[in-house]
Amino acid sequence: MLFDTQEQAIETSISDSNKSSNHVENSSNSIKVVKRSGRLADLDISKIRNVVNWACTDKDVNAIALEAGLKTRIRYGISTREIQDNLINCALEMCNIDEPDWRYVAGRLSMWSLWKEILVSRGYNYGDYAKTVQSFVEAGKYDDRILVYSQAELETANGWINPDWDLDYDYAGTVLLTSRYLLPDELPQEAFLTCALLLASEEAPENRLHYAKKFYEAIASRRISLATPILANLRVPNGSLTSCFIISMEDNLESIYREITNTARISKNGGGVGVNVSRIRATGSAVMGKKNASGGVIPWIKLLNDTAIAVNQGGRRAGAVTVGLDIWHLDVPEFLEMQTENGDQRRKAYDVFPQLVITDEFMRRVKNKQSWTLVDPLEVREKLGYDLPLMWGEEFEKAYQDIEANLDTVIKLYKQVNARELFKHIMRSQVETGMPYLWFKDTVNKANPNKHDGYIPQGNLCQESYSNVTSGQYAHCCNLVSLNLANLEQQELEEVCTLAVRILDNTIDITNPPFTDAKNHNNRYRTIGVGAMGLADWLAKRELRYNNLQEISNLFEDMGFYCTQASMKLAQERGAFDAYEGSDWSKGLLIGSRPVEWYKANAYSPERWQILADDIQKYGIRNSHITAIAPNTSSSLVQGCTASILPVYSRFFYDKWAKGTVPIAPPYINDKVWFYQENKNLDQTMVVKTTGVIQQWIDTGISMELLFNLNEGVYYPSEPERALKAKDIFDTLIMAWEEGCKAVYYVRIVQKDNFKDECTACAN
Known part of the structure; x- marks a missing residue:
């Protein structure tokens, strides 16, 4: 296996012996390198050559070119870590559409660095998974639910590990895997195996190992990709594994602030959330009997925006919130402008992702260049009894036609626009910002x-x-x-x-x-x-x-x-x-x-x-x-x-x-x-x-x-x-x-x- 060659390279590279008959030409052993231990040692080009040849195995590249590119970067006192980084950079610089395999060489060299660092850090690489589990549980890194498996079962699972699968990643994949998903001192196959064992822990005891092995092989061979929350959080105590959430706000303070709190909880655990605000009364609607008192949906969206920034997934990144508004809502025009630079900055929300909830009736009117009526959900609910956000299809269309038949006589707070012009407004926003998303409610x-x-x-x-x-x-x-x-x-x-x-x-x-x-x-x-x-x-x-x-x-x-x-x-x-x-x-x-x-x-x-x-x-x-x-x-x-x-x-x-x-x-x-x-x-x-x-x-x-x-x-x-x-x-x-x-x-x-x-x- 390639892994065997790599193990030999690691053992050679950390050996105290500096004996070699193949030093850098004309160096007279004058070039010294700084080992990871901090001591000086003679540069041995054969060790570099072994690693280069290993990294280039079965790839359509010229290993000699990589070694030659490195020699121009070697100097007295260079560290072994710098040599490795220079090898990676050389491989990346040679990568192009005619020689794309250099990205795999860079990926292997990056993985080699990870292997070596972990070998130095904890004293062993692959081979003692049960020991890794025990030490990680004791350190609070792994969820102790992994201990549902006995020592003997963990040793059995250790035999499934295939380190060669670590060599399948290109540089982009290796960097993302190691920086985003692995825990300190954890190897890739250990992460995948632990996920597989935990995923199988819900199976009947007699079937756990059977399914754990199947899960591991599918995940580690990259036939099944776990979503980020599962791969990142499953192994750690109390991790949330859910990727997607959708919540909906009612038109009252208790519901609004409850869902803002829920948004914060979701963001804390790294999930993305959709928040529907279509039931909230529009700008100019009545509040506690006072006409024209409501500020509409935008102030509440701004609170969601600021919550996403404040609860930033443990400092990793801002929370991710998409806010949905039905296309008939009176606040749609301002909703489309809430991420532009002009206007009142107190009514802007630059860090949420807007989406419009689109009905078939609106799309038909866009095609036919017909008018479209924007209304206040509270007034419609109180005066005609229609809870529009809950309606779709024929039920919505009948209610909407009734609303339009009662404009001015019953419904006072409304605005009529040309449906196609509104759609063009949406398109302009999409061209400028990529959004809003369009979500077809009836479909x-x-x-x-x-x-x-x-x-x-x-x-x-x-x-x-x-x-x-x-x-x-x-x-x-x-x-x-x-x-x-x-x-x-x-x-x-x-x-x-x-x-x-x-x-x-x-x-x-x-x-x-x-x-x-x-x-x-x-x-x-x-x-x-x-x-x-x-x-x-x-x-x-x-x-x-x-x-x-x-x-x-x-x-x-x-x-x-x-x-x-x-x-x-x-x-x-x-x-x-x-x-x-x-x-x-x-x-x-x-x-x-x-x-x-x-x-x-x-x-x-x-x-x-x-x-x-x-x-x-x-x-x-x-x-x-x-x-x-x-x-x-x-x-x-x-x-x-x-x-x-x-x-x-x-x-x-x-x-x-x-x-x-x-x-x-x-x-x-x-x-x-x-x-x-x-x-x-x-x-x-x-x-x-x-x-x-x-x-x-x-x-x-x-x-x-x-x-x-x-x-x-x-x-x-x-x-x-x-x-x-x-x-x-x-x-x-x-x-x-x-x-x-x-x-x-x-x-x-x-x-x-x-x-x-x-x-x-x-x-x-």
Whole structure:
């Protein structure tokens, strides 16, 4: 194994012996290096050569070039740590689209440094996992729930560790893994194994090791990616594992401040939260009988904004809050201006992420250039009895028409605008800031299997996860993993989907929700989100492109089926989610709350869907929502694949990090380069169509980003002076709604056309 060579290199590099017959040419042993112990020793180039050759093994690079590049940087008194850093920098500098494998060499050298530091720090590397567990528990680093396993079981688990998997990371992946996820003195495979053991701790004692091994192998071989809260927090005492939350404010002080406190609790534990404010009365509404006294939603949003800054996840980063407002709310125009520089700064909120909750009726009026009425929810509720935020579909449309029929006579506080002009205002904000997100309320709620038990008010922070929310009772919360399609073969998909569902269902019982409403939601709905990343790699590997919609549909049909089937089988074993009776699942409806007949007409393998529907009606289903595709922007770098289902931004580019510029490239760039379609040049209608096809098989949502290149000739090679127009962006956003996409996440804009040497300027 490569690891054996590395162990020998480490042993050689920390040996007290300085004997070597191969010193730097013409040095006469005059160059001294500073060891980590602080003492001077003769430089031995053979040790460096061994490490260089090891790092370059099975990669398409010239090891001699790396060694030669290092020699110009060696000086008297250089430390061994500096030598290692210089090797890494040399490898990074040689990395380009023609020799992309240097990023893996830099990753191995960075991992080698980690191995060596831990060897020096604690006296051993891999090989004594039970000892690591015991010392970490005693030091308060590991949750003592790991001690449910005996010494003998931990020693058995030690035998599963495969250190060679540490060598699969490129430099970006290694840096993110070590800086963001590993604990002090912890090795990568120890982190993955501990997560796997804890995830399996909910299994029956006789099955724990069986599932722990399967979980470990899927996680460590990068076929399943744990969401950041799980990978970062599962091992530590009292860690919260939930990625996504949604809460809703009622129109009273008690509810508002309760949900602000809940936002703080979520932020403290590193979760992202969506806060719906649509029920709060509008600016100019009455307060305690006094007309024109309300300041509207903006002051409360500002409090959420400041809470996100103040409760900064233990100093790691500001909290992440998306605030949702229904498109009919009277405060929508000011909501769209709350992040601009002009105006009253006391009514600005620059650190939240705005989203608009869009109804089908509004989109139809946008298309038809009709008027749209903005109203105050309090006045509508008090005078006409309609609680608009809770309504969607035909019920909303009938109520809205009645409201418009009573303007001036009953409803006094309103404003009428042109729907298309309002949509253009939204687009201008998206071009400038990337937001607001657009969340299609009717599309989502039609597909909600729990209509019998409530409604979904808005999307989560990344627009892929949502379920019923009841203020003061149920707060949406969801745990996430993603399948790494770059590393999966077709024959593995069923097993990996089954493992992913089991991992997340176990996570529900392991996690510590930060407040009662979240715990209640977990118990009632057991919402999970199995996602996917690396679709661009999956396509390139098979020499397919984003217009191969049938192949993409078949892939996600399989994923949707296997995940749903796995949840049904868990229900056989553990019981259905509490709100199952009366749900669309219980009525024989499947993903998207569609009847079996739809699957018989649209699935490539229709027979199995009828069997699945029958089984769900017989046994129930364990999780009310099962699949959701997150953006995975950072975790995909750790996984060594492209993010989510999106095309790769660029086939090769350098990203600017705190540690300098870091090369980014997809895994199959060497031999499949031309099958990677670059998103910066790709017509975004293709992204929308692809997302729409995938959404058919995903029961929650997809974080769909759109990237519009404003440079001339990009989309129209035959017309070099033609650039994208506002109408083109407008048509694409309308298409997203028409194609059944549930949300539009960020809208990003490319403003420069120098991709070789400069970072492209994108909104956000």
